[in-house]
Amino acid sequence: MASHQLAIAKASFSAGLLRPDPTSLSRDDIAHFHTLLNETIVQCTPRNVQKCKQWILENIAQSTARFTALGKYLTALATSFTGSDGQTTSKRDPSVKRKRIHILYLVNDILYHSKYRIKDASICGKVQPILVGLFGSAASFKRCPKHQQKVLNLLDIWDAKGYYSKDYIDKLREAVKNAAEAGEHAEGSSASVEREQGLATKTAKSAPYVMPAVHGDPSTPWFDLPAGNLMPHIVPNSTRPINPDMIKPLQFVAGPADENLVVAVKALLEDVQTIFGGQIDQEEKVSLDIDELGQPIILDHSVRR
Incomplete structure (x- = not known):
């Protein structure tokens, strides 16, 4: 199940990079990104993190559609790391816990750079929709107090840096707690497909409700936008048609609902x-x-x- 979701997310992400949004990337460029990302996940050194972060900021950050596809891909990638995965290329291949938290470290560096280096707070809003899933995935290990503390320490840093509101950080802490209690992985054991599906259902029900920064993709034609974007333009008892040029993705204040x-x-x-x-x-x-x-x-x- 996870492998199918990963393949779909990867294909969707690659398709978005091939579109001219704003400029089309070659397949070699896409392959280079996957190499950078894999190096960061396997060996989370400052150099690897910076190289991967810089590629994302140069080729993805300008496009909301690309960032959304990247978020879905990272979420599927983190979920695909399982204890039963025997395809390790070396004895030093990191554990599932490390791989998942390395993705969070990459996201952390992107947030810091966007807010304090290039002063672009919009990137924080683009990253926000994937955070509950990433933190839940990283924290879903029972009897791993040191690992859980690393995840919580990262949220403490985010709280101090002011990437998001305190209420939203508390919601993420709640998601971490729920994932740790559900425990997709126990130390030294692997979960079955049925158990993973049960955890996904439980995590989805316990996840906090978060408002997105935008409802719909600005690059999408008006007729493919979510139907809710029509609501502000509907006048009761009016026969006047809606001007398609006025139908744009709704803007919200990102944060707890x-x-x-x-x-x-x-x-x-x-x-x-x-x-x-x-x-x-x-x-x-x-x-x-x-x-x-x-x-x-x-x-x-x-x-x-």
């Missing part, structure tokens, strides 16, 4: 799970049914309706 929004989203997901999931939460206090029109019916046992 408002509590009222979280409650509304959870309620929507519960309704979807009730209708299509086939499984009802054990904590559900009322009996529900759906009529022919798709409307929920709350059954009252005292009156049978």
